[in-house]
Amino acid sequence: MKALKPSSGRPIVTALVIWFAHFMVVWAAGEIWPHQWTANAVAWGATAIALLAVGVHDVRLKARHADGRLPGWSYRLARGSAAIAAAAVVFSALPSVVLLP
Amino acid sequence: MTPRVPPGVAGAIDDAATAPSETGFDARLYERFPTQGRRPRGELEELKKVWETPTGWRAFSAVNNNFIGFLFIVTAFGFFVAAGVLSLVMRVQLSAPLAGIVPQETYNQLFTMHGSVMMFLFAVPAVEAIAVLLLPQMIGARDLPFPRLSAYSYWAYLIGGVVFFCSIFFSLAPSGGWFMYPPLSSAVYAQGINADFWLLGIGFIEISAIAGAIELTVGVLRTRAPGMTLAKMPLYAWAVLIFGVMIILAFPAMIMVTFLLELERAFNWPLFDATRGGDPLLYQHLFWFFGHPDVYIIFIPASAMLSTMIVTVAQKPLVGHEIVVLALIATGFISFGVWAHHMFTVGLPGLSAGYFSAASMAVAIPAGAQVFAWIATLAAGRIQRNVPSLFLVGGILIFVMGGLTGVMVGMVAFDGQVHDTYFVVAHFHYVLIGSMVFPLFAAFYYWTPMVNGQQLSERVGRWVFWLNFVGVHVCFLPMHLSGLMGMPRRVDTYLPGRSMEVPNLISTVGAFIMAAGVLLFLIDAIRCYSRQGMGGGGGNARNVHHGGTLEWLSTGNYGIRSIPVVSSLEPLWADARLRENVEAGRYFLPGTTTGARETLITSSSRAEPQYVQIMPGPAWSPLLAALFTAGFFLLLTVKALTLSAICGVLTIVCVMRWVWHNDRHIPQKQVDAGGGILLPTYVTGPTSHGWWAAVLLVIVLGMIFLMAMFSYLYLFGAHPDWWRIAAPRGALAPGLLLLGASGGLAYAARPLLARFKRGSGLSAATMALSMVCLAAALAVDSLDWWNAGLRGDASGQGAAIYAMLAWHSSIVLAVMLSAVYYLARWMRGLAPGPANKTLEALRILFMFAACEGAAALLLPRVLPWGGV
Numbered sequence: 001m002k003a004l005k006p007s008s009g010r011p012i013v014t015a016l017v018i019w020f021a022h023f024m025v026v027w028a029a030g031e032i033w034p035h036q037w038t039a040n041a042v043a044w045g046a047t048a049i050a051l052l053a054v055g056v057h058d059v060r061l062k063a064r065h066a067d068g069r070l071p072g073w074s075y076r077l078a079r080g081s082a083a084i085a086a087a088a089v090v091f092s093a094l095p096s097v098v099l100l101p
Numbered sequence: 102m103t104p105r106v107p108p109g110v111a112g113a114i115d116d117a118a119t120a121p122s123e124t125g126f127d128a129r130l131y132e133r134f135p136t137q138g139r140r141p142r143g144e145l146e147e148l149k150k151v152w153e154t155p156t157g158w159r160a161f162s163a164v165n166n167n168f169i170g171f172l173f174i175v176t177a178f179g180f181f182v183a184a185g186v187l188s189l190v191m192r193v194q195l196s197a198p199l200a201g202i203v204p205q206e207t208y209n210q211l212f213t214m215h216g217s218v219m220m221f222l223f224a225v226p227a228v229e230a231i232a233v234l235l236l237p238q239m240i241g242a243r244d245l246p247f248p249r250l251s252a253y254s255y256w257a258y259l260i261g262g263v264v265f266f267c268s269i270f271f272s273l274a275p276s277g278g279w280f281m282y283p284p285l286s287s288a289v290y291a292q293g294i295n296a297d298f299w300l301l302g303i304g305f306i307e308i309s310a311i312a313g314a315i316e317l318t319v320g321v322l323r324t325r326a327p328g329m330t331l332a333k334m335p336l337y338a339w340a341v342l343i344f345g346v347m348i349i350l351a352f353p354a355m356i357m358v359t360f361l362l363e364l365e366r367a368f369n370w371p372l373f374d375a376t377r378g379g380d381p382l383l384y385q386h387l388f389w390f391f392g393h394p395d396v397y398i399i400f401i402p403a404s405a406m407l408s409t410m411i412v413t414v415a416q417k418p419l420v421g422h423e424i425v426v427l428a429l430i431a432t433g434f435i436s437f438g439v440w441a442h443h444m445f446t447v448g449l450p451g452l453s454a455g456y457f458s459a460a461s462m463a464v465a466i467p468a469g470a471q472v473f474a475w476i477a478t479l480a481a482g483r484i485q486r487n488v489p490s491l492f493l494v495g496g497i498l499i500f501v502m503g504g505l506t507g508v509m510v511g512m513v514a515f516d517g518q519v520h521d522t523y524f525v526v527a528h529f530h531y532v533l534i535g536s537m538v539f540p541l542f543a544a545f546y547y548w549t550p551m552v553n554g555q556q557l558s559e560r561v562g563r564w565v566f567w568l569n570f571v572g573v574h575v576c577f578l579p580m581h582l583s584g585l586m587g588m589p590r591r592v593d594t595y596l597p598g599r600s601m602e603v604p605n606l607i608s609t610v611g612a613f614i615m616a617a618g619v620l621l622f623l624i625d626a627i628r629c630y631s632r633q634g635m636g637g638g639g640g641n642a643r644n645v646h647h648g649g650t651l652e653w654l655s656t657g658n659y660g661i662r663s664i665p666v667v668s669s670l671e672p673l674w675a676d677a678r679l680r681e682n683v684e685a686g687r688y689f690l691p692g693t694t695t696g697a698r699e700t701l702i703t704s705s706s707r708a709e710p711q712y713v714q715i716m717p718g719p720a721w722s723p724l725l726a727a728l729f730t731a732g733f734f735l736l737l738t739v740k741a742l743t744l745s746a747i748c749g750v751l752t753i754v755c756v757m758r759w760v761w762h763n764d765r766h767i768p769q770k771q772v773d774a775g776g777g778i779l780l781p782t783y784v785t786g787p788t789s790h791g792w793w794a795a796v797l798l799v800i801v802l803g804m805i806f807l808m809a810m811f812s813y814l815y816l817f818g819a820h821p822d823w824w825r826i827a828a829p830r831g832a833l834a835p836g837l838l839l840l841g842a843s844g845g846l847a848y849a850a851r852p853l854l855a856r857f858k859r860g861s862g863l864s865a866a867t868m869a870l871s872m873v874c875l876a877a878a879l880a881v882d883s884l885d886w887w888n889a890g891l892r893g894d895a896s897g898q899g900a901a902i903y904a905m906l907a908w909h910s911s912i913v914l915a916v917m918l919s920a921v922y923y924l925a926r927w928m929r930g931l932a933p934g935p936a937n938k939t940l941e942a943l944r945i946l947f948m949f950a951a952c953e954g955a956a957a958l959l960l961p962r963v964l965p966w967g968g969v
Contacts, residue, residue, distance in 0.1 A: 009331070009706075016434040023438045027456050032818065034450035043452075071120040073332035073423070080427045084467070088435060091463050095455025 011061060011070060011078035015054050015085035022050035022089050026096065035101050043096035050089045058082045107682065108675045110134055112668025113328030117707070126709035131328065131666045133776030135687030144692035145662065151693050152243070152659040155719050162719040164248035165658050169255050170234025171552065176259055177227035183266060184218035185619060187211045189612055192576075196609040198597040208593035209276035210295075214269050216279025217299065221306045222262045224537060225348075225395065228402040229254075229313045231544060232341045236317060238551070238652035240338050241326030241667065243660045243690070243700040244716060246790045247316045249723045249759055254312040256727030261305020264735060268298040275299035278591060280388050281362070283373035283381050288366045296366065297738045300359050304734060307356050310348055315797045318345030322705040323790045326651065327689060328666045329708045335650050335670060336419065339426050340405030343433045347398050349797055350437070353804035355391035358384055361812065361904055370893040370900035372812070378823025378897025382447060383815050387808060389440035396532070397436040401429055403537040404471055407493055410540075410547050411475050413648045414490045415482025418670060421474040428467035428474075435464040445516045454513045461511030465504060472501060485646065488562030489547040495570045496539030503531025506581070521591075524584025527577045534573055542569070542622070550645050551652055555632060561625045568618030576611025579604035649674040654683050663688035663775065664701050694772035695782060701774065702790050711788060712781045713774055715765055722759035726752055757922055763791075764931070764939045785936040795942035799949045802912060806953050809908050810960055813901040817964060823896045828962040832885035836958045839878035844951030846871035847944045855935040864940055865927035871947050872920035875954060879913050882906065882958050902961050909950075909957045916950045919943050 029042035061078050064070040070078070110131045117128030154163045163169065191211050194202040203211065233251055237244050245251055268274045275295045277286040286296045321342040325334065361372045362384065371377035373384050412419050419425060438460040445454055475497055484490060506528040510516045519525060542565070549557050583604040588595060595601045644653040649671025654661045665688040669675035682688065689701050689710070698716040703709055732748035771779040786792055817824060846867045854864040883906055893903040923943055926932045932940065 012430065013434075016431065020434060020437060023456065023460065027441075027453055030450050030453035030456060034452070039450075039452055069121075071332075073330075076423060077427055077430075080424070081430065084427070084431045088431075088460075088463050091459050092438070092456055094459055095452055099451050099455050 011064070011074055012081050014057050015078070015082040018050050018053045018057070019085040019088045019092070022046050023092050026092060037101050040096045040100060043093055047089060047093040047096075051086060054082055054086045054089065106132065107135060107666075107678065109328060109668050109672055109679065110666045112675075113666045116328065116330060116333070116668055120707070122709065123704040123707040124709045124711055126704075126711075128709075130776070130778055133778070134666055134689075135682040135685075136691075136776050137687075140686040140691055144686065147696075148659055148662070148692050149657060151696070151698055151718075152657065154658055159719070161724055162721045164252040164717065164719055164723065166233050166237050166244045166248065166251060167552075167658055167660075169248075169251045170230055173226065173230030173233055173255050173258070176255075176262070177223050177230050180218050180222040180262060180266065181227070182619065182623070184215050184223060185616060187215040187218070187269075189616055191215065192609040192612040194593060195595070195605050197606070198595050198602060200594060203593070205593045206276060207272075209591070210269055210272070210274040212591055213275050213278055213281075213299075214266070217275070217302070218262075218266060219533075220279055220395065221303055222258075222266070224399045224533065225310055226258055226262075226306070227541060228344065228399055228537070229310060229317070231406065231541075232317050232344070232402060233313065234552070235548065235652060236320055236338065236341050237324065238655040238660055239335050239650050240321065240324060240329060241651050241661060241664045242320065242324035243664075243698065245316050245320045246324055246700070246702075246714065246716075247319070247794065248698075249717050249720055249763075250312050250316050252720075252723035253727055253759075254309045254316070256724050257305050257312070257730060258309035260727055260731040261302050261309070261734075264731065265298060265302025265305070268295070268302075273298055280385075280392065282388075283362065283365070283384050286362060286366075287373065288369070291366075294738055297363070300363050300366075301734045301738050303355070303359055305731070307352055307359070308730070311352055311801055314345040314348035314352075315794050315801070317341050318349065318797060319790050319793050321345070323702050323793060324700055324714075325703055325708040326664050326667045327701070327703055327708055327710050328668045329703075330668075331706055333668055333670060336408045336422065336425060336429075337402070337405040337650075340402045340429055343429050344398055344402045347394050347401070347433050347436070349801050350804055351391045351394040351398065353391075353801055354387045354808050357805050357808035357812065357908070358387035358391070360908065361387075364893075364900070364904055364907065368893060370904065371897055372816070372900045372904060374897075375820075377895075378816065378820040379900060380816055380819045380897070382444070382819070383812055385444050385447065386441070386815065387812070389443045390437075390808075393440045393443065394433075394436045396529075397432055399533065400468075400536045401433060403540045405429065406544050407475065407496065407540045408471070409648075409650065410489055410493055410543055411478050412671070413547070413646045414485050414487075414493060415478050416485070416647065417478055417482030419474060420477035420481060421470070422670065425471055425474045428470040431467040432464060435460060435467070439464055439511075442511055442516070445513050446520045458511055458513050462508060465508055465511075468504060472497060472504075487546075487646070488557070488559055488566060489543040489646070491563065491566040491570075492539045492543035492546065495566060496535050496543065498535070499531055499539060499570075499573055500535030503528055503533075503535050507532060519584055521589055522584035523580040523588045523590060526590055527580035527584060530577045530580075531573075534577075539569070542566070545622075545626070547646060548652070549629065550643055551655060553630060554643055555629050556645060557629050558625050561621060565618050565622045565625070568621065569615055572611050572613075572615030572618055574611070575614055576608050579607045579611075583608075644673075654680055656684065659698075662686050663691040665689075689775040689778075691775055694774065701780075710774060710778065710780055712784050713772055714790065715782055717763060720759060722755045726755035726759060729755060753918060757918075757925075760922075761926075764926075764937060783938075785938050785941050789938055789941065791938050792941055792945075795945045799945055802946075802949060802953070806905075806908065806912075806956065809905045810956065813905060813960060814964065816897040816901045820897050821965070824898045824965060825896060826886075826889055826891045826898060828965070829885045829889040830962060832881045832958065833962060836878045836881050836885075837955060839874045839881065840951045840954045840958070843871045843874035843878065843954070844948050846874065847947035847951065850940060850944050851936065854932075854937070854940060857934075860934040861927055861932050864934075865924050865932060868923050868940070868943065868947065869920050871951075872916050875913055875916055875947070875950055878954050878958070879906070879910060882954070905957050905961075909953055912950050912953060916947055919946060 025046045026043040029039045033039040065075040113131050114128050154165055154168050194200050273295050284290055321338050364370045365372045371379040373379045373381045408419055441457040442461045546557050546562055583601055588601055662684050663686045665683050695715055698718055699713050702712050702714045704711055729748045729752040733745050736745035770782050774780040850864040850867045854860040857863055891899045893899045
């Protein structure tokens with residue numbers, strides 16, 4: 001039997017990795033430019049990029065599922081983690097909107 | 102008549118039809134199970150003999166997960182009791198104002214040891230210990246994939262823990278709090294070797310925890326029963342997987358921070374001294390990057406135990422199983438973004454504090470989802486009214502109360518009011534007791550029949566529960582009040598007339614109520630376990646709770662008689678005849694095909710059978726290696742350098758002896774794994790479970806070095822004025838050339854081995870050359886800085902750069918020893934082509950070391966760009 005490309009845990013953790021990268025960027029900006037607009041601006045930019053990345057990931061998940069390359073269980077979990085990651089990104093960005101220099 | 106296809110087999114074949122194969126395995130072969138007819142005479146006896154635990158003094162050489170796991174749990178519980186006794190002394194001291202029960206310095210040692218022992222010697226090891234005992238049984242493996250690593254992990258933990266704990270009897274215990282913040286823990290304010298004992302003890306626990314985490318992670322991913330895809334994997338196995346990955350990612354920060362603190366104490370390198378370009382906040386960042394995920398490292402497996410038991414107690418599948426899996430993954434992730442909520446009062450920029458506050462709130466959401474799943478499952482089921490169920494419900498209640506105050510202290514403004522008060526003490530005790538201690542007690546009552554066939558007393562158990570449940574609230578509820586009234590933590594007394602007397606007296610009474618509960622449990626446990634031996638026992642109380650997972654099929658040291666095909670979360674509920682067929686040896690590996698200990702290695706995602714692993718049996722080397730490792734660190738702490746060096750050499754000898762026989766090359770030999778299915782016994786590369794362990798080890802090493810790089814960047818960002826030596830560029834070209842050659846040679850070793858007639862010798866030579874290039878690059882890099890005038894004790898710049906190089910040196914030393922080891926194997930003809938596992942693992946380490954060397958070479962020369 002010919003082995004096909006395996007489904008791994010990657011679809012599930014990708015969105016959460018995006019959240020973590022976003023978190024580290026906004027935190028580092030806050031430390032490097034304390035009490036400056038730059039930190040807030042970086043946070044907004046990073047948030048836009050992160051949400052875009054999660055969106056693209058979600059679209060690709062749907063495509064892979066439609067092609068039959070992503071089993072239902074992994075697909076549901078991956079989409080769930082994308083939803084959590086999107087909410088967490090927005091939640092993480094909230095202080096940069098509220099706490100202005 | 103055609104025999105009926107068992108649900109597990111039918112389900113596995115259906116599952117295989119819905120998704121592509123991971124390995125090319127034909128799932129229709131599962132139809133051969135359960136096999137028909139009688140098994141050969143003497144097969145079971147041979148299996149038992151192979152897996153027998155040595156008796157008498159040879160028992161110390163045992164490596165079986167049943168034996169080691171049990172010792173592990175007993176030891177962890179012993180430390181729990183010991184740390185509890187310390188807390189009783191503290192509570193007596195605080196029962197009245199200005200009491201003089203213990204001197205102030207002793208009190209400082211007591212709270213430091215209580216916290217350190219509870220966190221490092223009880224909480225993490227206890228959940229790891231249960232995983233060592235339970236995981237293989239639950240996923241249908243005969244043992245964990247590296248039994249000697251389990252044994253080493255246990256002995257290192259026991260020896261390190263006992264030495265560390267005994268320091269309190271000689272007034273050598275640390276007194277700077279369980280987190281040992283500098284400058285209080287620096288050589289200036291913590292003279293003597295007390296703090297070094299802490300570093301020694303914690304070093305051991307780190308080694309033990311990481312060894313266990315690698316083992317458990319590989320165990321979950323590669324030793325599951327056939328058909329047990331990730332979707333059909335028990336929640337507990339998911340939790341152990343997340344737990345293992347979290348340890349692999351979080352503990353390196355702790356390793357680096359203890360390494361840096363020891364460098365500062367031993368060599369006066371000012372890593373945390375703000376007056377010379379260091380920064381004490383660097384310590385806090387690194388410590389809490391480990392410290393907060395550590396709470397979830399404890400919580401996640403304990404919560405999964407809770408979920409597993411709730412399913413049985415309610416006799417109902419877990420409501421929202423997928424959501425709970427997702428919640429565990431999300432909790433694991435988000436827990437890495439909350440570390441600085443322990444640092445709200447140190448003067449973080451407001452925006453940074455805001456981010457951590459937001460993440461702290463966010464992590465409550467997945468944790469809350471689990472709680473709702475538990476409540477829904479209990480509400481939907483027919484609840485068994487027994488002691489485990491009492492501890493489960495009590496634990497959920499206590500955890501929710503702790504979680505609510507956690508959300509409160511996650512708010513920056515509120516945390517500013519209660520930071521370092523008894524409110525925080527109450528909060529984290531509620532969280533840890535509810536999420537870990539109560540589930541642990543539930544687990545003792547629930548799984549004891551699996552371990553020895555006997556039940557702990559239900560009548561006594563109810564007393565144990567109520568004493569503990571009442572004791573927790575009597576002890577810790579008043580602490581919220583005393584904390585809000587401003588009573589600080591870690592102070593040995595308080596003044597009279599400030600309304601602190603009553604809440605403190607009540608707390609002390611509560612502590613003794615809890616102690617009574619624990620004492621009662623101990624008496625019952627000793628009574629129960631002294632009645633029957635381990636390893637199958639003789640009792641008939643197995644599966645008294647009617648659990649649905651595979652651990653209830655375990656009948657001996659070998660785990661289960663034959664490894665079934667599984668396609669359900671509760672296979673025992675799905676197939677009423679599963680036990681009978683498994684015990685009759687009608688599935689995979691009903692005996693021993695090679696005359697050695699074996700288990701089935703399956704693919705990581707779809708659990709398709711790949712090969713039969715020949716497992717190592719009892720050996721003295723793990724125990725001796727742990728003993729000599731202890732000797733090395735202990736003698737180093739008391740400055741007995743020669744003896745310490747001897748112990749170091751002996752450790753290396755023991756480790757090499759230990760791994761020497763692990764790579765048993767049986768070229769492409771195939772064996773009947775059951776039902777006439779032929780599987781190989783020797784594979785290399787990514788298919789091999791050893792390769793996975795090597796990759797995980799490199800990830801640990803990579804994370805440690807990442808923390809070293811973070812330390813450099815943090816100090817440079819915080820104190821650029823102390824970057825006074827212009828980065829020398831002389832070593833750049835030769836260093837990079839050497840490192841490129843080192844990595845390239847290590848990479849080339851495998852194709853050389855595979856393609857040439859004398860490939861074995863060629864691969865050994867290239868590995869040796871790779872090592873020489875790596876060592877030369879390190880020498881060039883270090884000399885470059887030294888000649889530029891950089892000194893470790895002069896500034897934060899020197900300390901950070903030399904700390905990075907010092908860590909890299911230890912990796913280079915490991916590479917040198919590995920090269921010698923591989924040469925020795927080649928000389929004995931044990932490095933044959935076309936591939937061997939030892940080379941596969943070592944070249945990963947060599948290539949990583951070359952990359953690390955390049956990062957160490959480049960970072961301080963690139964940042965600051967253009968000099969200083």
